[in-house]
Amino acid sequence: MTKKLLPFICIIIYACVSTTKYIEVPVKTSENKINVDSSYIELEELSTGYIFSSLSTKDTDYLAMLFDSTLGVFNLITGKKINELKIPPVTNDDSTDYIINSICLNAIDDIFTISKKQVTRYYKHSITKIELNKDRKHFLLYNLQNDHPYFDNITNTLYLQKYLTEYSQSSSDFYKSNVLTGFNVKDGNLTECPVYYSPLYLVNYYGFANHVYYSSADSLSLISFPIDPNIYIYNRKSTKVSVIGGRSSFHTNEIFALNRKSSSIREEKMRHWAQIAEYNETLIDKQNGYIYRFFKQDQPLKDKITGKYNKYFDKNITVMIFNKERELIKEFKIDNKLHNNFLSFTGNAKLYIGYNSPNTKHLVFKIIKVKE
């Protein structure tokens, strides 16, 4: 009897052992108390685009933002638009493959736009189209959540998200891929970065909460995931990955998983996403090396007091700030009705957050600065 069951026992043991183990790194907190200042910048713009990229030079921060058929570049000191590109409409039969999904502001006059099949470089007065993902069968280089690619000027490499196309997002196999790949815009060669999805995704399914957030400055790229308190730091020079603890002090309830059978039921995934705590944008400041991170607190499906169903955007938001030693030095709440963390980026020792100002219809950002 035992001999007959042995193969099944071996399979079960193998399945348990072969899963990559997840270890949460404890967050380091600093004893030094710090304060933050806030101010606002109003841009010369009435629309809001959700595909954008920022750039910091020695003196100034800039923002490039895509609106329908134009791409505007704004000076974040004056709020004025200093450059505008006309983006030709997509007319191709495979139009969804050429819809711009992300942009990279490498310099005021050097901008990349990225779609599934093409990278377009607007450099000074020239436009260069570079084929992307030609004949790729098993994976794609594509920013699924409109994240902000980074261009390394020394190696001519554009860093993009990578994902496997052979598997559905409800399969644990989808999450076995590395998440970041460098694409050389001169010769098309790829540099695979050894940063992978959080091991938590290999064990459980989290529906819509499977974003890959990444932010780069100089040789470092930060990668984070909504359901994982850890922050993964990839050093592109040494090719080493380090992990730091990034748990919010407001993260008190564990993030529950979904049954994989719910993967085809959008409403199940929406309800799950509306309830769970999650880590959003995790951004590195190029000037002072600080890390800013957004955390959304979990909430019940229904508000106990009002009886109304809670929506995703009802979640309370906090901003976490880590110093260069990767210690959490500050965490504070921001008003979820006024702030939009999806429109956030860093500048010179600053964090910019999209702000719904009641006083103007123009695009406004709140600027957070740490008081040293």
Next chain:
Amino acid sequence: MKTIFLLILISLTLNNCNTIRKPFDREIELNSFLQYNNVDTTEKENKYVLVLQNHSCNSCFRDLFEEMTQTINMTPIKKYIILSKYEKNFYNQVKAISNSYILVDSLKKLPDLGLSFGADLFIKYENGKVVNWDEITNDNLKKIKNMVN
């Protein structure tokens, strides 16, 4: 022993093949919305309720919507169509559906009632009760057609 093991294996396999479709758990809230819009939810007459979320008319939705309306147009059953907001062109398309009554959520009650689903909904009432429902997607269209026929 072998038979028991085989039965367990078969039931596990079948269980894994099926997608969960839970009962419609917002019937009270939907009735509340309909009542607010002067719809008698206790009437025994059968009806269909469609809840259509925000749509910027993209081609994927347009094809699905056309097929959906063709399906429900074939039946004289009363249709209540809830629009999350008023969009003139879309409203006019919906108005053309036979025996239909359009309810526009101008006071934005749907989200508070938990009826802002991630997808459009088709809900079937019989004798004043919800008897079946599904999300209106390309994958579910066949099941919805079976509900209508």
